[in-house]
Amino acid sequence: MNNLPITVCNPLRRTPLALIVDDSCPVINLTYYWITQRQAWLARHPSNAAPRASDGDPAKLDRVPQTIPAAFVQKWGEWCAEQGIRGKFSMVPYPAGIGRVDQGFPEFPQQEYDQWMQVMRDVIWPNFDITCEMLTHTHVVDLETWQFTEAWEQYEWVNPPVEPLTDYIATAMTILKAAGFPCEGVTSPGAFGSQQESAYAQATLTAAQRVNGNPRPFYFLHVNVAPDEWPDVPIWHADKEKGIAIASIIGCTNDWFGNWTGYDAGDPDLMITEDLQGGCLPPVLARELPCVLVSHWPGFYFGGEEVGFEVLKEVKRRLDAYDPDASKTRWMKTSAIGHYWMARTLSDITTTPGENGAWQVQISTRFPTSDFTLAAPMSCTSVQVNGQVLRQVYAQHDFQTGTFLVEGEQTVLAFDLDEGETVIQLLP
Ligand SMILES: [Zn+2]
Known part of the structure; x- marks a missing residue:
């Protein structure tokens, strides 16, 4: 034998687990502004088209507070840290245009902003990658004037103009960097970029190198709950000689915690049932490829009822029961999953x-x-x-x-x- 067949296994031979948290930002509840800004836009652009579920339900706006308190992110983050949960936590840089995360939110108490930023630094960031979720997660911003356009990041920019894309993503990253968070990647607001995925991946990679000197970032765009189509971790635009690449982190659940609305209660059974046999996670775990759970920040808070947070606690309890001695699974930051798959496929x-x-x-x-x-x-x-x-x-x-x-x-x-x-x- 003149060659020993070596296999690269999963990290520590454990299936990676990660929790993706979208639509998070300091102080404000993005859902409140998303629904109100969409309603204002729809009033300016009347049409006969059927309402979209992703616009939210204005009749339920009374269940969506304008803010999510720093005390809640502290409680949630400390619980995740204690439980060993890792993943990705968005920080929308200029959420709904209400305030920049590097400058604060003048309409709200300074103390809330200060405490939020401290918790982000001390509690969240050690366990979760921080990503921008583009700039506002509502309207596209004109970078020359900093005014809203009538285009939406998650609707019209599903197919974004390629030319300004790198500057747009770099601007989002620059705000986070100024706030003290050189982010590890990006999250797509909705399907932002999905019809230009190659150009979007390249723009993100270029922006990450330009702003943060990061040659190996990741992006989160796809959720795929169809068992036949589960890919692992696609790597785009790899340059093996230079050590440059970008990973696509793919979710394997819908948000069955408290949804992006924060008024649609989820159900732990959709992820993993009490007997550990049902739900969408057991077959993903059996496949031993990254098991990436998708959630939205307003759903954990759920207008103060914390419904999504309770679902998370139950799902975690069941995942612990599935793997009582932590020999089969391992919580990882999404950047660590990306880096592992780059090493695995490009060494x-x-x-x-x-x-x-x-x-x-x-x-x-x-x-x-x-x-x-x-x-x-x-x-x-x-x-x-x-x-x-x-x-x-x-x-x-x-x-x-x-x-x-x-x-x-x-x-x-x-x-x-x-x-x-x-x-x-x-x-x-
Ligand atoms: Zn989002």
């Missing part, structure tokens, strides 16, 4: 036989990641990565980065993959 792995059944594995990559996990078809007594001896463990639940585990004629090993060359020694 060169070669092997060289040594003496007495030993093997050397060489990895060359411009795509670093944590917890890189390989399986080799041999039983090892010793594993070294760049001269560092890995510690042997004897059960999957103890398998962490810097360790290896032998199972019959297979050895799995995990380490943080650095950019450049990595040399692994496998001794039988």
